Amino acid sequence: MSERTVITFGTFDVFHVGHVRVLERAAALGDRLVVGVSADELNISKKGRPPVYSEDERMEIVKAMRVVDAVFLEESLEQKKDYILEHGADVLVMGDDWTGRFDWVGDVCEVVYLPRTPSVSTTGLIEHIAGLGS
Numbered sequence: 001m002s003e004r005t006v007i008t009f010g011t012f013d014v015f016h017v018g019h020v021r022v023l024e025r026a027a028a029l030g031d032r033l034v035v036g037v038s039a040d041e042l043n044i045s046k047k048g049r050p051p052v053y054s055e056d057e058r059m060e061i062v063k064a065m066r067v068v069d070a071v072f073l074e075e076s077l078e079q080k081k082d083y084i085l086e087h088g089a090d091v092l093v094m095g096d097d098w099t100g101r102f103d104w105v106g107d108v109c110e111v112v113y114l115p116r117t118p119s120v121s122t123t124g125l126i127e128h129i130a131g132l133g134s
């Protein structure tokens with residue numbers, strides 16, 4: 001049987017255990033895991049602020065995970081289908097905060113939404129760290 005490639009996307013800023021778990025669970029759904037790391041510009045347009053870590057640093061961190069085989073820069077949310085085809089992905093995995101949002105790629109691959117890890121988020125960590133200084 002041929003290799004099953006899993007693809008997932010994310011900013012992975014201020015890398016935390018929720019990121020580790022979604023990558024490990026995504027990897028477990030196939031033989032090879034490819035990760036699209038959101039570009040700094042995409043983050044600014046989505047969230048109105050630049051990430052704490054640069055895109056190069058975020059790609060380096062994600063690439064260092066044992067379960068990750070390859071990383072690339074995700075420059076636009078609308079290009080999902082192109083990225084999926086380019087990387088030969090059989091399944092797209094996203095956390096369930098994205099449920100339903102990427103069903104439109106369902107004609108080129110399977111789409112799976114995984115439950116998010118509760119009580120941890122990049123925004124929460126940034127707020128927590130900022131509060132330590134006051």
Ligand code: C2G
Pocket residue numbers: 009010011012013018019022037038074077093094095096097098115116117118119120121
């Ligand atoms: N995640 C999770 N549990 C958390 C926090 C995040 O499972 N407590 C998952 C998210 O659901 C997502 C991945 O970790 O699948 C990356 O999360 P973010 O860095 O917040 O990514 P996001 O900004 O949502 O970018 O094309 C889609 C975007 O690039 C996704």
